[in-house]
Amino acid sequence: MKKSVLAILVILCMVTGIVAGCTQTPTTTGGTTTGGTTTKGTTASGTTGTTSASGPQVTAPGELPVTTEQVTLTMGIQQNVRVADYEDNFMTKMVLDECGIELDFVLFPTDQPLQKVQLMVSSGEVLPDIIHFGFSDAQRASYGADGVVLPLNDYMDNLTFWYNQADMDAEEYEMIKILGTSPDGNFYGFPAYMNGLGDVIQYMTNINRTWLNTLGLEMPTTTEEFRNVLIAFRDQDPNQNGQKDEIPFMAGPAWSGNVWQEIINCFVYWDPWYSTSYFNVTDGTLWAPFITDEWRDAMRYLRGLVQDGLMSELSFSITGEEMRALVDLTPEQTDTVGVVGGHYIVLWASGNEHVYNWDVLPSLKGPAGVTYQPTRTPNYQFSTFITKDNKYPEISFRMFDYWWEEKRSLITRYGEPGVHWDYYKDDPEGFKAKYPYLAAGAVAQGLDFGKHTQIPDVQNPWTSTEPHKSIWNAHFCCGLPSRTYSSGVSVAPIAANWAEAKEKGLGTEAHRLYMNVNYYQLRNGLEPEQTAKRLLFTQEEEAAINEMRTTINSYIGETVALFATGAMDIEKDWDAYVQTLKDMGLDTYLQTSQAAYDRMYK
16 A cells, blocks of 8 residues: 555654645644634744735644635535524634634535536536535546646645644555545545444344343354354244244345345455445455355355245345334334344334344354455545635635544534533543443444543434534534544443343443444454455546446346345356356456556555
8 A cells, every 4th residue: 555645744744844845833822712722823934825925825734713814715515404504603603713714605406416516617607616515536536637626735735734633543544645636646625534433334233142042052153153043043932932933034224234245255255335346356456256156155155044944035125114123123022033134223212122132243254264344434525625716725725624623523523512512622520520431432442531422412413303503514624533533422331241231220222332332343354454445437437337337236236136035046047147247347347447446556
């Protein structure tokens, strides 16, 4: 992997203070800002640059306000129905008070906002100074190449301050650089980075631990042991109601469900989450896992589960609502499912004591002793742009960087401090007394501290059903790495083991949080050293493979269900399956993806 230019610059600046392009940390005087840790005043180093020979000038990185004179900037943003007012808004007022920038908003429609942006560009309209919009990687590259939005390379090297101080490691900075760099080598959109541990784990498989105990069974650790447990669930009446009503295994489309995909990863690594690439990589060379002997063995295993009544064939057609109805039962109802895929949040209502019966299934080892767990990469967005019509690009960029300060980044997600959420640094002693327990994300990471929490019984404006004037409800230039975003605290304890919450009367939330911790701890760090999750293609490459990629990806998913249910015969139809993929353009898809991978990672 390439070395991170950004990370190297940060380190060298800290050590020597003399690297070209770096600015010394400013010496400031004045009062404390509303949302951050710096103060308003003059700097020892002066300004980094000017916008014009006269008029507003950009101040040095880390100094507030970011401009020597107040300026007005227009910003285009997709309207969110939860935001009652963008002008009279807590975040907007922060930008005016602390950055010296008055924002006038151009609201793109909630429905079909891209068409509005495209129309403005094609008709030659004057664009907003700033556009905050989630273009695809290809669209971002296209608008950059056409000069609609400006490259930020020099600004990223010379004008960042709070961005450089985020609680991230060098690899995270490196991935931002790789994924933010378009094929032409330019960095067009300012990054927003969110790494919530609750979103990392792709497959969350839950096993009925009460059934295991009733039948005197150990927790399975291999695919063979798992099959034997399912046989016992099928045959030995684990719910003890005298009826043969048990469904040993249901894998469906709940959030972090579709755990038939997890079964495949007991044979060969495959990550279908990212539609840009279904390929694996070894020593820098991409290859297709779905035409290997290991994939074929996985299909045989799935077919055996369905054929023997161990896995419901409805796993490939059931809806999320139907999945929940099977396990989110009333107190009078009896569990009928032994293994189910999905996050506890979407499977069991808060307070439902049936959740006490469930535990997290460890990642299983396949016949060859391998076990993989694909994870979702953190949320890297590059959706804030300086347009060609912006008269104050440096000032605008400094405002982007302003939001990367830790507390301000949390504001973009949780709302007004002290109103919607509490921040540890505002009142350390009071914070610890009020929130004595770490939340699941902090425990899962092994942290011994927490930084923030939503105030109990206060509606988070991000999810509010009532329009508010707190935040923009957009991931605007925020830096929320896991050690920030997932370092929350709670008023509720977390059970230390499966039985503790029920035995000690800690409540269902303590058990649910125990499961949340184990989803992460039992399933993280089980990927190959090299992966090819997200690839950035040129416009020509995208045009060449877009249709065939969609067709191939769809066909792979369809044939898994067909092989598992017996509609296709894994022995007789395998060669035809592989040939069909080649006829669809698999070789071209692979070669084009290899070119993109080489450009990004070599």
